[in-house]
Amino acid sequence: MSVLVYIESPEGKIKKSGHEVATYAAKTAQILGTEAIGLLIGQAENAAQLGEYGLGRILQIHPSENPDFDAKSWAKLISEVALAQNASVVILTHSANGKSMAGRIAVRLEAGCISGASSLPDPGTSFAVSKSVFSGKAKVNYQIQTSTKVISLMGNTLQPEKTGGPGTVEVLDKKLDTPSVKVVSRQTSTGIVPLPEAELVVSAGRGLKGPENWGIIEDLAQSLGATTACSRPVADSGWRPHHEHVGQTGVAIRPNLYIAAGISGAIQHLAGVNNSKVIVVINKDPEAPFFKAADFGVIGDAFEVVPRLTAAIRKFKQG
Amino acid sequence: MNILVCISKTPDTTSKISFKNNDTEFNAEGITFILNPYDEWYALVRALELVESGGGKVTVLNMGDATNDMIIRKALALGAHEAVRIDGDPADAFTVADNIAAYCKTQMPDAIFLGKETIDFNGSEVGPMLAELLDIPFISYVNHLEQSNGSTQLTREIEGGTETCEVAGPFVLSAAKGLAEQRIPNMKGIMMAKTKPLQVIPALSGTARVTASRFTLPPAKSGVRLVSPDNMDELVRLLHEEAKVI
């Protein structure tokens, strides 16, 4: 028996989310009294360091290439390794690629699948894992009834934890099948932490009146190193790009800090953000429903308060 | 092109969520149900547009009991040509995918569209499972799709950006915001929906692989702490010293 964790290495780099799944796999293996094995597909800088997060072994396929992603052939390869390593649990990141593969791997391994898990398994009666449902309005404890389990882990569920020294990387003599989908191009913005992974988020709504006013929001985000987000009508009006839209019909996030300026706090907005650890609301209307869901509130005009907060943060960071 | 659009029924976004039977079951009392927004706004509308410009038909498929017919009729009112309901309990993602795959094996569509997730269980699992059962490609979170010369170009959301890819032959996609613009059914569509074919087929027998043991609501916030708009240094201090988030 073993726990197999697939660790993403986009453009050859392992990100914090990769260290999170490695830690999660090591802890799951400990609970089950077995070994955690890491799997890399493609190049990965500092692959051996994954051992520090508690992975007993690290396997790598295509170690000197950067193969394009294709859910079908990648899921097949990961499933084959899972079978060869006698894995009873397969763990992935709950990312675009991880989500595309979790279900496929579950079918191949005749496993039950939980996507977006936000707790370690409780081995008690039956493998129980919790996840957020109703877009953050509630949580559920799921039990997986099959002997093999597939889990994709929600970002920010736990912090990466170093427990030992580096491991050794074994290159596996296996190959991806010919891809079923051909990647033509990729456009990524560098330097900005994507919303689902962000620990700090600064968000604004219709209270900002127009796209030309977003400078103060970007300044605040920059002072913190935060990612920017927005309410749905802001994205729908084209003031901000769609990928910034958070809420029940946008991205669901769980940062450590969510600062919302000029957002009323409609139930659909709250659904996607109320898993944030700390919420700060800036709104000129003391009756805005968002204050009921906030930890800290500032009743005031965002156009005055936001620049003041930015200045205070800059002062704090310098101090 | 014949496109199958898989649709599901979800609580309205304004719903207050509660549970019953010792928090083991969703309490549907007083809840208004809607067609899952991602299925309706993006998957269905883009499928309709493709068929409107290139010919073929759009079939919508749902797994559930007869109370789901109302969301199926909504999809027909928006322009889908025909509907199938698999009459059974959509107990977990695998059950749903397995049933849809069995239906597809009797009449394979050229493409299968579904929303990127349902707004109740947020699984994103049915699409990849279905694609695996049918042994065809799956492209997640598609926000743009064009067709030319027998191949399909799709743009999908990835962390911090997008990826454009090409696929030939049947595939499954999950639809994200941007793929299409929401449509509102008109009176003619609503009238026509009443007479469009809705085929009801029996479900396969099977047991759920994943079961919900207990639901919980998030703990209520202990109350907001107000900070004067003139004292942002104090807010920074609270975030640093008490909340410890910066």
Ligand SMILES: Cc1cc2nc3c(=O)[nH]c(=O)nc-3n(C[C@H](O)[C@H](O)[C@H](O)COP(=O)(O)OP(=O)(O)OC[C@H]3O[C@@H](n4cnc5c(N)ncnc54)[C@H](O)[C@@H]3O)c2cc1C
């Ligand atoms: C099916 C459905 C799905 C939805 N999904 C989502 C979703 O996923 N995400 C989402 O966000 N919404 C969603 N909505 C929309 C949601 O219901 C609200 O309409 C939306 O969140 C409101 O956005 P807002 O807070 O930016 O704007 P408003 O509700 O207009 O609020 C603006 C706020 O700004 C404040 N304000 C104005 N001027 C200032 C100022 N100078 N300084 C400080 N504060 C100021 C006002 O007091 C007000 O509270 C959905 C709606 C539906 C029907």
